[in-house]
Amino acid sequence: MKHYMLLSLLLALWCVPGAPVAHGGMKEGSCEDALAMAAAGLALSEINLDRTEGFVFALHHLSNVHTAQHGENGMVFYLTLDVVETICSVHSKKDWKACEIRDTTSTPVYGQCKAAIYISKVHRVVRLYKYNCIVRPVPAFRVHATCPDCPSLIGKDDPKIQETVSLSLEKFNREGGLSNRFTLLQVSRASAGWFNWWYYNVEYTIQETTCLSTAGAADPCPLLGCGFSHKGFCKGSLFSTPSGSTDTSVDCEIYEPECAEREKKGRVRSLPATGQMVILRCRMSRLRTDLRVTLSLKEDPQIPGQVEPSILPFPKVVSANCSPAAAGETLVGKVFSEDPMFKKWWAIWTC
Known part of the structure; x- marks a missing residue:
């Protein structure tokens, strides 16, 4: 339209x-x-x-x-x-x-x-x-000049980011109310900040598998076919405390399956x-x-x-x-x- x-x-x-x-x-x-x-x-x-x-x-x-x-x-x-x-x-x-x-x-x-x-x-x-x-x-220095407490982008392969993805996705699979388990597709964005203690934010995409949501993280779970497999976009956070305890939050959007394949017309490159x-x-x-x-x-x-x-x-x-x-x-x-x-x-x- x-x-x-x-x-x-x-x-x-x-x-x-x-x-x-x-x-x-x-x-x-x-x-x-x-x-x-x-x-x-x-x-x-x-x-x-x-x-x-x-x-x-x-x-x-x-x-x-x-x-x-x-x-x-x-x-x-x-x-x-x-x-x-x-x-x-x-x-x-x-x-x-x-x-x-x-x-x-x-x-x-x-x-x-x-x-x-x-x-x-x-x-x-x-x-x-x-x-x-x-x-x-x-x-980052331009952002912090106007917003000193704002989080900064960090590497997507940072161990704390990987932990944030793992814990938040597990929380979604456990509490999301969907029948099938979802698995990680790609980490899109990662950041970290300080508010009384360190916190980590991550945004990532997921896809539906053949396993039930009750399956364990270590279970082999093939992806569903494109006509049935939903994809999603999640925002997860991990909050740490000086005592070593953690708190995890997650929010995901799930999209309808899509099978249409398009011939790629170009590319996007990300620079520092x-x-x-x-x-x-x-x-x-x-x-x-x-x-x-x-x-x-x-x-x-x-x-x-x-x-x-x-x-x-x-x-x-x-x-x-x-x-x-x-x-x-x-x-x-x-x-x-x-x-x-x-x-x-x-x-x-x-x-």
Whole structure:
């Protein structure tokens, strides 16, 4: 339904004045244009649906737009999206507009995505062709400057985090009221803080197994088939005291089984916070894949009598009608505007 509403907006706004031609038939677009903003919203929704781990991204700012016409009614948009992380798991399939953006108290994560998306206004087709995202957390010292008592991100393989996962998942299986046992899929986020004594927070995904919930943690429990196996997203905490006692809490959302497989269109890479050493290794095979021209050699699967669009190399220039987001008053906005990684915007698509 949301796609149809945005497509209706695209129908109303499609006839816009021509912009300067950049290269290869591309035209520069305006980041303030309602048509480009609608395309950016659709692109981000498709990126979130394509992802299988992590948290839903929300749009922070549209910082570059180019377009290429395909046929009489289609358009390929080449977009650079500044994004921020929300608290929704990608397994929830929630639209990014319905998700709460992660605030300073839980260390915000920000980054940038480049996306090539084809939209046909007449045939109501929205097709994401490729994307590439890089994200990183706000530095801990910046968070603690405004929130000294807030927890800090720590390694997901920390022994205390592993203990928190184990104890909280066991608590869920024991007290959750579901018939089958769930097992860990992946740890998504881990943090630790101090309030009278140490506490640990962990967010992780789980999946349903063939075992009953009364089964022991050491019992072999194969996963249920995709048509029957529920997945879930859990938030667990472990509170320790000087005496050595612990208290565990857990809260999980369970999602309906899903079997549909999607061809992966891109990837998301997580970098350390600014100030830490970052090494980006670029393999030439990957580089060629990201930059190659995708030719329209096959029929469009959704539009009879039409071939798919050619996806050109991503533009190496910023549209004259686009500008970086203002720093604003929020911590993530200030850090975003200062981060040299996202000023060198061409690098994150090619590396």
